Structures are given as structure tokens and as C-alpha cells.
Amino acid sequence: xxxxxxxxxxxxxxxxxxxxxxxxxxxxxxxxxxxxxxxxxxxxxxxxxxxxxxxxxxxxxxxxxxxxxxxxxxxxxxxxxxxxxxxxxxxxxxxxxxxxxxxx
Amino acid sequence: xxxxxxxxxxxxxxxxxxxxxxxxxxxxxxxxxxxxxxxxxxxxxxxxxxxxxxxxxxxxxxxxxxxxxxxxxxxxxxxxxxxxxxxxxxxxxxxxxxxxxxxxxxxxxxxxxxxxxxxxxxxxxxxxxxxxxxxxxxxxxxxxxxxxxxxxxxxxxxxxxxxxxxxxxxxxxxxxxxxxxxxxxxxxxxxxxxxxxxxxxxxxxxxxxxxxxxxxx
Numbered sequence: 068x069x070x071x072x073x074x075x076x077x078x079x080x081x082x083x084x085x086x087x088x089x090x091x092x093x094x095x096x097x098x099x100x101x102x103x104x105x106x107x108x109x110x111x112x113x114x115x116x117x118x119x120x121x122x123x124x125x126x127x128x129x130x131x132x133x134x135x136x137x138x139x140x141x142x143x144x145x146x147x148x149x150x151x152x153x154x155x156x157x158x159x160x161x162x163x164x165x166x167x168x169x170x171x
Numbered sequence: 172x173x174x175x176x177x178x179x180x181x182x183x184x185x186x187x188x189x190x191x192x193x194x195x196x197x198x199x200x201x202x203x204x205x206x207x208x209x210x211x212x213x214x215x216x217x218x219x220x221x222x223x224x225x226x227x228x229x230x231x232x233x234x235x236x237x238x239x240x241x242x243x244x245x246x247x248x249x250x251x252x253x254x255x256x257x258x259x260x261x262x263x264x265x266x267x268x269x270x271x272x273x274x275x276x277x278x279x280x281x282x283x284x285x286x287x288x289x290x291x292x293x294x295x296x297x298x299x300x301x302x303x304x305x306x307x308x309x310x311x312x313x314x315x316x317x318x319x320x321x322x323x324x325x326x327x328x329x330x331x332x333x334x335x336x337x338x339x340x341x342x343x344x345x346x347x348x349x350x351x352x353x354x355x356x357x358x359x360x361x362x363x364x365x366x367x368x369x370x371x372x373x374x375x376x377x378x379x380x381x382x383x384x385x386x387x388x
Contacts, residue, residue, distance in 0.1 A: 090352050138258075
């Protein structure tokens with residue numbers, strides 16, 4: 068482990084929340100999260116929870132970065148859109164739809 | 172069919188017969204472009220491939236992604252554009268397959284052997300330091316090692332070593348532990364909570380630890 072990696076690790080440990088989104092839930096929210104983020108007009112209602120997950124999960128971060136890249140290309144016209152629907156307005160899903168990591 | 176609404180995509184893909192076939196063909200063509208761009212621009216490890224090889228790879232990933240998309244149509248929340256939602260399946264299919272091709276050789280023994288090596292390296296990086304500071308760092312590392320060895324289960328230790336210390340992908344470590352990435356995340360979350368809890372119980376905040384490493388490495 069390199070020194071910088073050690074301090075990053077310590078930061079990850081202390082950034083741990085009692086409840087965090089699991090990967091399946093975070094993945095299901097990513098497409099809307101990235102659209103809202105690039106739109107810039109509002110904040111996704113679960114932005115804090117998603118960002119907290121991304122901080123801890125390299126694989127979901129890879130998905131997020133790929134999505135972000137593709138949507139930026141799409142917005143600049145380099146990926147022709149195949150649908151005419153604007154990103155829907157966001158509202159926070161009911162708690163029952165969320166599956167935070169359950170811990171004993 | 173171009174420029175569909177979300178509802179039009181869903182209806183066409185849920186329909187059977189010609190309408191579904193047409194929608195699938197259109198989505199396949201579109202996602203193939205998406206996959207080609209993703210592989211070309213976001214996967215530097217493929218830069219040596221000819222465009223025909225890249226296209227063949229993209230076709231395979233899109234075919235698998237389309238099957239997943241069809242299986243998961245009912246999980247589409249409608250909170251994004253339908254096509255944005257489908258990109259995720261292409262990215263995940265490509266990333267997952269490429270990770271598997273890349274690693275292939277990690278064993279549980281390798282993870283176990285390196286269990287505490289990472290922290291020992293940090294603990295020993297004290298040459299030239301003020302003796303008091305060097306002693307404080309060593310004490311901290313001893314404490315961290317003790318927490319990892321006494322508080323965490325074997326699976327939690329292997330998960331922390333693989334993902335946090337060695338920087339391996341969640342998928343690679345999950346495969347070795349014969350579990351899903353979702354379960355691995357939960358294992359890591361529990362491990363992080365235990366470590367954090369013990370450190371806080373010892374009145375050690377993040378600032379206290381980081382301050383020991385601000386001087387010099």
C-alpha cells in the first residue's frame with residue numbers, strides 16, 4: 068500500500084455511514100442521477116446517498132463515469148439520441164423502494 | 172422508429188412479433204454505436220485492437236446487454252430516459268467481461284498472504300522521521316492490525332485486503348469469495364463500521380490519524 072492509498076483508506080473508513088445504499092440500489096439510481104447532475108438544474112433527491120456509495124465502490128464508480136461520459140457525448144450531439152423524452156423531473160422515491168444495507 | 176418516448180420503447184419491447192423485433196433491431200443498432208464509443212474511448216487496454224475486433228466485441232456485449240434489458244424491463248423506474256437506462260447495461264456488460272479477462276489468476280491464498288502486509292509496509296516507512304513520530308505511527312499500525320485481526324471475520328479481512336489494500340475490483344474479489352458484488356459491498360460495509368467504531372472508541376478521529384502522516388512519508 069502506498070502512503071497516499073493509506074490516507075485514502077483512512078478517509079474511506081471514517082466516511083462510513085451507519086446505513087448505505089447497496090450496489091443494486093445505487094445502480095438502479097445511477098442513470099437518473101447522472102442525467103440530473105449533467106442537467107445542472109436540480110439535485111437528485113438521493114444525491115448524498117449515491118455519492119456516499121460511489122466513494123466506497125470502485126465498480127459502481129466505473130459505471131457512473133462511463134454513463135457520464137456517454138451522456139456528455141450525447142448532449143454534444145456526438146451520440147444521436149434515440150428517444151425524444153426529456154429527463155423526467157426527479158422526486159425522492161418512497162423509503163419502501165430503497166434497500167439500504169441492513170446491518171446486524 | 173426513431174426518437175421514441177419512454178412509453179413507446181416499453182410498449183414496443185413488451186409487444187411480441189414484428190413491433191418488438193423492429194424495436195429490438197433499432198435499440199441494437201443504437202447500443203452498438205454506444206458500445207463502440209465506450210470501448211474506444213473508455214477502455215485503454217483495448218487500444219491495440221483493430222476496429223473490426225472492437226466491433227465484434229461490441230456486438231457480443233450488446234447482445235448480452237439486450238437480453239438483460241429485456242429481462243429487466245419491469246425494473247425501469249421511468250426516472251431517466253429509457254436509453255440512458257440501457258447504457259448502464261452495456262457499460263456493465265463490457266466492464267464485467269473485461270475485468271474477468273484481465274484478472275483471472277487471483278486466489279484466496281494470495282489475498283490471505285497479503286492480509287496485513289500492506290499495513291506493515293506503512294508502519295515501517297519511518298526512516299529519517301523524528302523518533303517520537305515514528306513511534307506514534309508504529310503504535311497506530313499495531314492498533315489497526317489488532318483491530319483487523321481481532322474484530323473482522325476472515326471474509327471481511329479478505330474483502331478489505333482485496334478491495335481496499337490491493338485496489339482490486341469488487342467483481343474480482345466477489346468472484347473469489349464466491350458471492351455477488353452486492354453481498355461483498357455489505358461485507359465491506361460491516362467491516363468498515365467495525366474498524367471505525369473501534370477507532371472512535373479509542374478516541375481516534377480521522378484528523379488524529381492523518382496528522383501523523385502529514386509530516387513526511
